Amino acid sequence: MTINEELTAGDDIDSRCLKCKDVTNHTIVAMVGDKVAKVQCNVCRGLHNYRPVIIEKKTGAPRRAAEKGGQPGKPGRTVKEVKAEAFFRDLLGDREPLNAIPYAMTAALQEDDLINHAIFGLGVVARKIPPNKVEVIFPEGSRILMCAPDEKR
Ligand SMILES: [Zn+2]
Known part of the structure; x- marks a missing residue:
């Protein structure tokens, strides 16, 4: 079993020093x-708050550059989400979002209807699930929603 080295005042420790602009040996x-x-x-005899030494990983540099320059727009999205949105855009086509049916559980929805959901936003009805549900494609994926049951015709 190893015993953690306990630091006390008077011990030496590496810290960043703003005056030296470097990591130097310090006395606690x-x-x-x-x-x-x-x-x-211990170099400039400057007294200051302890600044932990940040270990900079050389391998981190290219990744950081990619994050900065990288893909425009949507970082951190999964392939699934991107595909779902593309699928949604296809379905949406050149429909007019203003004509979307405000979604309500009592709405009578048909396949291909464009709806506007209070939480999920615009969605396209992909299919009806009798008697009273629909699968709706939203930009972030599909959801099953309630709707008015089919009227018998
Ligand atoms: Zn210094």
């Missing part, structure tokens, strides 16, 4: 609980 001046609070730079 004050502790708060088990955390290093104040340190003194």
Whole structure:
């Protein structure tokens, strides 16, 4: 079993020093609980709050560059979500969103109807699930919603 090295005032520790603009050897001046609070730079003798050494991973650089430049728009979306939205756009075509039927559980919906859901937004009815449900394609995927039961004709 290894015993954690306990730091106390007077011990040496690496810290970033703003004056030296580098990671330098410091002497711990004050502790708060088990955390290093104040340190003194052994190079410039400057007294300052302890700044933990941030280990910069060299391999992280290209990834960061990609994040900055990268794909415009929607970071962090899954392939599934992107596909769902593309599918939705296809279904939407050049329909007029203003003509969407406000969704309500009592709405009489037919296949291919464009609806406007209070939470999910615009959706296209993909199919009816008798007697009183519809599958609706929303930009983020499909959902089963209630609708008015089919009237017997
Ligand atoms: Zn310094």
